[in-house]
Amino acid sequence: MKFGIVTFPGSNCDVDAIHAVTDQLGQTAVSLWHRDHDIQGCDVLILPGGFSYGDALRAGAIARFSPIMQEVQAHAERGAPVIGICNGFQILCESHLLPGALMRNAGLKFICDWVHLKVDGTAPLYLAGYTAGQVLRIPIAHGEGRFAADEATLDSLEQSGQVVFRYCDAEGYVTDAANPNGAARGIAGITNAAGNVLGMMPHPERAVESLLGSTDGLPLFESLLARVGA
Amino acid sequence: MSRFRVSVHIVPRKGLLDPQGKAVSDALHALGFADVEDTRIGRHIVLDVNADSAAAAELSVKAMCDKLLANPVTEDYQIASTVTA
Numbered sequence: 001m002k003f004g005i006v007t008f009p010g011s012n013c014d015v016d017a018i019h020a021v022t023d024q025l026g027q028t029a030v031s032l033w034h035r036d037h038d039i040q041g042c043d044v045l046i047l048p049g050g051f052s053y054g055d056a057l058r059a060g061a062i063a064r065f066s067p068i069m070q071e072v073q074a075h076a077e078r079g080a081p082v083i084g085i086c087n088g089f090q091i092l093c094e095s096h097l098l099p100g101a102l103m104r105n106a107g108l109k110f111i112c113d114w115v116h117l118k119v120d121g122t123a124p125l126y127l128a129g130y131t132a133g134q135v136l137r138i139p140i141a142h143g144e145g146r147f148a149a150d151e152a153t154l155d156s157l158e159q160s161g162q163v164v165f166r167y168c169d170a171e172g173y174v175t176d177a178a179n180p181n182g183a184a185r186g187i188a189g190i191t192n193a194a195g196n197v198l199g200m201m202p203h204p205e206r207a208v209e210s211l212l213g214s215t216d217g218l219p220l221f222e223s224l225l226a227r228v229g230a
Numbered sequence: 231m232s233r234f235r236v237s238v239h240i241v242p243r244k245g246l247l248d249p250q251g252k253a254v255s256d257a258l259h260a261l262g263f264a265d266v267e268d269t270r271i272g273r274h275i276v277l278d279v280n281a282d283s284a285a286a287a288e289l290s291v292k293a294m295c296d297k298l299l300a301n302p303v304t305e306d307y308q309i310a311s312t313v314t315a
Contacts, residue, residue: 062298099303
């Protein structure tokens with residue numbers, strides 16, 4: 001399976017993502033520049049974390065108009081996998097490939113920490129390697145990660161199984177205390193209606209080897225590999 | 231074609247938590263400004279636009295707001311003033 005990792009000016013988790021899918025998952029990856037129009041036959045596109053365009057205006061607002069985003073949109077519309085992590089999630093929301101928006105953390109601080117996530121939702125492409133309700137330990141690093149959407153959108157996301165990760169405590173309870181940024185309904189990650197576009201604030205690519213403290217992010221990539229094939 | 235200076239106010243939508251605004255409200259209350267009910271902090275953008283008329287300049291800025299300057303999910307915008315630049 002071939003991954004394309006998009007680098008925008010200001011991306012800083014692109015190399016981590018390449019490391020995760022090559023060294024840990026054993027697949028191939030190419031680095032794609034945001035001005036590219038050719039995704040080089042990649043099966044999966046990842047928009048990595050960072051601060052594209054220095055978060056000018058709003059996080060992801062300008063990256064959304066980078067030339068490669070036309071290809072990302074076409075890839076998503078074909079039903080092929082697109083993953084946005086952290087800043088990538090912000091870009092996907094700004095692009096309207098995912099509903100909602102990511103706003104300033106409720107506590108105003110940038111948070112770099114480990115959190116617990118509860119696996120929810122019905123996106124087999126990304127969740128097949130997990131059990132429903134499983135509690136994961138994955139790091140976050142963001143200042144604008146508070147997921148927001150109107151109530152009707154939140155209801156619809158929940159009813160259609162598009163909420164795939166929620167912040168929870170170590171026992172798996174979704175509580176206000178376990179919600180690091182004030183995200184609506186504790187939402188940490190969602191998919192589009194078709195289940196092929198995933199956006200999440202936590203960093204699964206930083207949780208793929210025990211040396212780094214957790215391997216809980218690896219099944220996400222393994223689920224993809226099992227579905228899309230080597 | 232003339233040049234117009236168009237100012238836009240962009241603020242977080244009412245009802246959505248604006249933590250920055252809340253922090254400022256709390257500080258104002260602590261300073262004795264008990265009459266402050268709500269504070270919302272957004273952006274003020276000033277654009278110099280070439281257009282045939284003030285109305286055309288505003289129309290263009292509205293399109294910019296819809297496409298890039300404001301996020302329709304979380305923000306409201308309002309053209310505050312349009313003057314000849």
